[in-house]
Amino acid sequence: MNKRPxxxxxxxxxxxxxxxxxxGIIISTHSLxxxxxxxxxxxxxxxxxxxxxxxxxxxxxxLRVRYSPVCKEEEVTVIGASxxxxxxxxxxxxADPGEVTFVWQFNNSGESFDVSPARFATSSGNVSxxxxxxxxxxxxxxxxxxxxxxxxxxxxxxxxxxxPAAKPGPPTNCTLRAPVNRSSEILDVECRPGYDGxxxxxxxxxxxxxxxxxxxxxLTSSSQEFPLFRLDLSDLPPWDGSPPALRLVIYxxxxxxxxxxxxxxxxxxxxxxxxxxxxxxxxxLPMAALLTGSLLTLGLGVFVIVVVTVKRRHRHCGGSHCALxxxxxxxxxxxxxxxLEINTGDNRYVVAYTVKQNPxxxxxxxxxxxxxxxxxxxxxxxxxxxxxxxxxxEIIPLQ
Numbered sequence: 001m002n003k004r005p006x007x008x009x010x011x012x013x014x015x016x017x018x019x020x021x022x023x024g025i026i027i028s029t030h031s032l033x034x035x036x037x038x039x040x041x042x043x044x045x046x047x048x049x050x051x052x053x054x055x056x057x058x059x060x061x062x063l064r065v066r067y068s069p070v071c072k073e074e075e076v077t078v079i080g081a082s083x084x085x086x087x088x089x090x091x092x093x094x095a096d097p098g099e100v101t102f103v104w105q106f107n108n109s110g111e112s113f114d115v116s117p118a119r120f121a122t123s124s125g126n127v128s129x130x131x132x133x134x135x136x137x138x139x140x141x142x143x144x145x146x147x148x149x150x151x152x153x154x155x156x157x158x159x160x161x162x163x164p165a166a167k168p169g170p171p172t173n174c175t176l177r178a179p180v181n182r183s184s185e186i187l188d189v190e191c192r193p194g195y196d197g198x199x200x201x202x203x204x205x206x207x208x209x210x211x212x213x214x215x216x217x218x219l220t221s222s223s224q225e226f227p228l229f230r231l232d233l234s235d236l237p238p239w240d241g242s243p244p245a246l247r248l249v250i251y252x253x254x255x256x257x258x259x260x261x262x263x264x265x266x267x268x269x270x271x272x273x274x275x276x277x278x279x280x281x282x283x284x285l286p287m288a289a290l291l292t293g294s295l296l297t298l299g300l301g302v303f304v305i306v307v308v309t310v311k312r313r314h315r316h317c318g319g320s321h322c323a324l325x326x327x328x329x330x331x332x333x334x335x336x337x338x339x340l341e342i343n344t345g346d347n348r349y350v351v352a353y354t355v356k357q358n359p360x361x362x363x364x365x366x367x368x369x370x371x372x373x374x375x376x377x378x379x380x381x382x383x384x385x386x387x388x389x390x391x392x393x394e395i396i397p398l399q
Contacts (some may be wrong), residue, residue, distance in 0.1 A: 013036045017045070039067040039096070046315035068127070069093040069100050069147030071158040080165020080255055081134050089130040091145035091158045100147040102128035105157075108141030115143075132162070140164055146205060168259035169194030171227045176267065185234045185243040191227040191262070199254040203227035207236075208243035210266060227252070233269065244269035 019027045024035030034041060038148040044060040072092040081087050093100060102122055120130040121342035126147070133138055171191035179188055189205060201222035208214065214234050219229045227250055246267040252259045 034063070037065050038064070039070070039094070041065060041066050042096070058378040064096065066096045066151050068152040069095040069149060069154040071145075071154075071156070073158065076159045076161055078161045078163060078199065080163055080197065081140075082164070082166060083134055083136070085133065087130075087132045087134075087162070089143060089145075089160050090132070091131055091147075091160075093126050093129045093145075093147045093154065093158065095126055095147060095149045095151075097149050097151070098125045100126050100149050103148075104128070104130050105144045105145045105146070106141060107144065108138060134162060137164075141348040163198045165254070165256055167256045168197040168254050170201075170260040170262050171203065171250050171252060173264075174227070174250060174262055175263060176264065179230075185232060187231040187233065187267075189227070189231065189248065189250070189264075193226045194252060194259065196252070197254050197256055197259070199256065200224075200250045201254040201259075203229075203250070203252050205229045205231075206249040207231065208247040209239075210247040211243070213247070218247070278341065 008015065017025065017032065018029070019025055022103040024033075024037075026033040026035070032035055032045065041061060042065040045058045047058040049056055049058070067389070070093060072094060079087060091102065091104075100122070102120065104120055105112055115130065119132070119134050120128050121127045127144060128147075130143065130145075132143065138160050143160040143162060145160070146157050147154045171194055174189065174191040177188050177190075179186055191203075193201070193203070202224065203226070205219045205221070205227070206215060207217040207219075208221060209216055217231065219231070223226050229250075246269065248264040248267060249261050250264070
């Protein structure tokens, strides 16, 4: 004689229904009892009977739970809009029966009023679309959507927050740095976020080859609050033989579109041959900044020469003639062409400059006299007031 078969209930998703007295789920030898059912328990149920000889499923039984409308989206929906922008606000609910009528309301600073039915339409029974255009600042506020069916009115409305919005502003104060105790193949880029445009924003970085402007890498910020990117240079495709350099483009975007872009140019990378020595692979100082620093250093030297020369001129000059008396015991001044060495961290540079001698000046053993229009006139050295075509500047990197 076979034992009584064991009955196991399943819902329409194939999930085993287990007994839970506190939740009102009771399973007996031949029945399933559901107490205080909710809309989430709607669906089909089947029972599987099994014994030592096998098992068999029953025909599905459909359980329909009728309920008043509830929002498909439980969270508040934020809608960014500019003035005079036409919005189509979509309110979708779940309900059984599905024939639903809708009411829209607008609230601003505690003032609430119903929206005219001519402004919205119902489709598919459970969807209502409202055409809304903010014409002034007073039109920004909260829209609520209520549904009603034969069971009753919606208990909690669907909420839409209409806020002033625009494209986001550009990130600011972007910095590059190599992380401490990390591989030299890693480069961190960090910025401060700009105005978000009134909407949630995200941050993106695009890395281009500075030589041909081909996109080599794109990244999304690892932080949602501010732009933060980590570039792994080993992920970059092979270079085409030109000196490796990156052009980084950073920007924010929201539902309104992409904001203004920030560009970091001339991020120089060591070539493949130089990477084998284990040294740093990143030269984060752009060439333009390097040239500027070199010129500033040279300018400082020129300024010192000006001060010294002016003091000597006031000391030795008188009337309309001026002679610069050189101390024979002092070493002779350097030749007009000279070299200036500059150290910037791990890099060394030499600035070579050439100053053309004034043809109106004659140099003696201890006296330099310059003439103008047949009259002797002592002028300032050429380096103090050199025409553009007489000054040559060359930067020579030292390996």
